[in-house]
Amino acid sequence: MHIPDGFINIPTAAGSALLATAGVGYALKGAKAKLDEKAAPLIGLVAVFVFAGQMINSPVASGTSGHLLGGALAAVLVGPYAASIALTVVLVIQALLFADGGLTALGLNIFNMSVIGVWGGYGAFLLLRKAFRYTKSAVLIGSTVGAFISVPLAATSFSIQYAIGGEGTFASSTVFTAMFSTHILIGIGEAIITTLTVGAILKTRPDLVYGMAKVRK
Amino acid sequence: MNTKRLYIIGFAITLLIAGVFSFYASSSPDGLEKVAIDLGFIDTAKDSAVSGSALADYGVQGVENERLSVGIAGIVGVLATGLVMYVIVRLLGKSKN
Numbered sequence: 406m407h408i409p410d411g412f413i414n415i416p417t418a419a420g421s422a423l424l425a426t427a428g429v430g431y432a433l434k435g436a437k438a439k440l441d442e443k444a445a446p447l448i449g450l451v452a453v454f455v456f457a458g459q460m461i462n463s464p465v466a467s468g469t470s471g472h473l474l475g476g477a478l479a480a481v482l483v484g485p486y487a488a489s490i491a492l493t494v495v496l497v498i499q500a501l502l503f504a505d506g507g508l509t510a511l512g513l514n515i516f517n518m519s520v521i522g523v524w525g526g527y528g529a530f531l532l533l534r535k536a537f538r539y540t541k542s543a544v545l546i547g548s549t550v551g552a553f554i555s556v557p558l559a560a561t562s563f564s565i566q567y568a569i570g571g572e573g574t575f576a577s578s579t580v581f582t583a584m585f586s587t588h589i590l591i592g593i594g595e596a597i598i599t600t601l602t603v604g605a606i607l608k609t610r611p612d613l614v615y616g617m618a619k620v621r622k
Numbered sequence: 623m624n625t626k627r628l629y630i631i632g633f634a635i636t637l638l639i640a641g642v643f644s645f646y647a648s649s650s651p652d653g654l655e656k657v658a659i660d661l662g663f664i665d666t667a668k669d670s671a672v673s674g675s676a677l678a679d680y681g682v683q684g685v686e687n688e689r690l691s692v693g694i695a696g697i698v699g700v701l702a703t704g705l706v707m708y709v710i711v712r713l714l715g716k717s718k719n
Contacts, residue, residue: 406654411668437714445711446625450632452707453700457640460680460696462648469656470648494706498699504670504678563654573663583661587653609623 406474406559406591407499408514408566410507417570422512428520429493435486444483447613451479452491454602459495463594471591474518474559477526477551478599481544481616482606485527492519513566521562526555530616539620541611545604548616552599553592560588640696644680645689 455475462470475495479488496514499505506514530551537543564584568577603614611617623631651659658664676683677695685691 406652408654409667410670411666412658412663433714437718440711440714440718442715443625445715446629448711449704449707450629450636453636453704454632454639456699456703457636457644457696460640460644460647460699462650462652464648464650465653468650470650470652472647472652490710491707494710495703498703498706500670501672502675502677502699502702503680503695504673504675505680507668507670508672560653571663572666573661575661575663579661580657583657584654587657591653606628610625610628613625613628 406472406514406518406556406563406588407496407506408510408517408563410509411572412507413510413513413566414570414572415509417566418509418513420569421516421566425493425512425515425520428489428516432486432489432493432519436484436490439484439486444487444613444615448483448487448491451475451483451488452494455479455491456495456498458598459499465590465594466587469587469590471556471588471594473598474522474552474556474595476518476522476559477530477548477555477595478602480523480527481530481548481551481599481603482614484615485523487615488527489519489523492523513563517559517562517566522555522559525558526551529554534616534620541607541617541620544614544616544620545600545607548603549596549600553596556592556595557585557588560584636700637697640700641693644692644696 458473458475462472465471476492479491493515496506500508500511530547533547533550534543537546564581567580606614680695681691682694
């Protein structure tokens with residue numbers, strides 16, 4: 406999922422970096438407004454957990470592996486604003502310290518995962534939580550579906566970036582079809598890990614979960 | 623479960639994943655790499671400017687033992703992520719008050 410340097414041309418990467426900056430700025434503003442001292446350590450824990458989770462590639466199909474994105478997981482646990490910041494920190498550390506994801510591609514990656522992955526996953530979560538009438542189970546179902554959908558959404562975002570500025574001559578539809586179908590599979594793993602993690606915290610300390618707001622006790 | 627205990631357990635699990643389990647991660651190409659290989663645009667990838675850094679590709683330069691190398695890299699990554707996140711949250715909290 407981490408785009409290396411060279412896949413996508415510099416103007417498109419720069420454009421994405423601008424969008425990503427706007428997204429992170431919005432997240433900082435929102436996180437500041439919503440910051441609850443009690444939740445602060447959980448934000449840190451979620452960030453490090455996502456970093457660790459992204460290190461674990463699991464086989465998803467023959468010759469393909471996938472790892473956690475963590476956008477929906479983070480959004481349900483600490484809210485979309487803090488989640489967006491946490492994912493961004495993870496991506497910056499990965500690119501700078503571990504050469505995972507290109508430096509010129511950082512804006513593309515932040516846009517796909519910290520903005521699209523987080524907000525797409527959280528949007529689906531909100532819809533499902535509402536559809537299942539704001540119960541604790543609704544929070545869990547929303548987390549599952551939000552996590553599942555966030556991965557193909559981020560893959561779609563890559564396909565759009567590639568269609569605009571890919572350094573290759575492939576039909577946009579070919580890239581999209583391949584990216585989408587592969588990432589549907591990876592989304593299943595995302596849904597499993599997210600459901601287990603959110604489920605464990607809902608069981609022990611539901612009061613700490615951001616997504617439990619508005620849920621009948 | 624009290625809050626402190628939850629955080630300690632959560633952090634311990636995180637360190638275990640990054641420091642120990644990471645060694646067992648699949649080395650197959652990820653979704654994007656696989657698509658790039660299959661369609662044939664993997665060659666357009668360029669090395670990152672920091673690809674020669676001491677921790678590049680989740681290994682510590684000079685540490686021969688693979689298990690130790692990825693484990694240390696993982697723990698350094700967790701600590702770095704935690705530190706940056708802590709500073710940001712503190713600054714946000716300060717600017718709020």
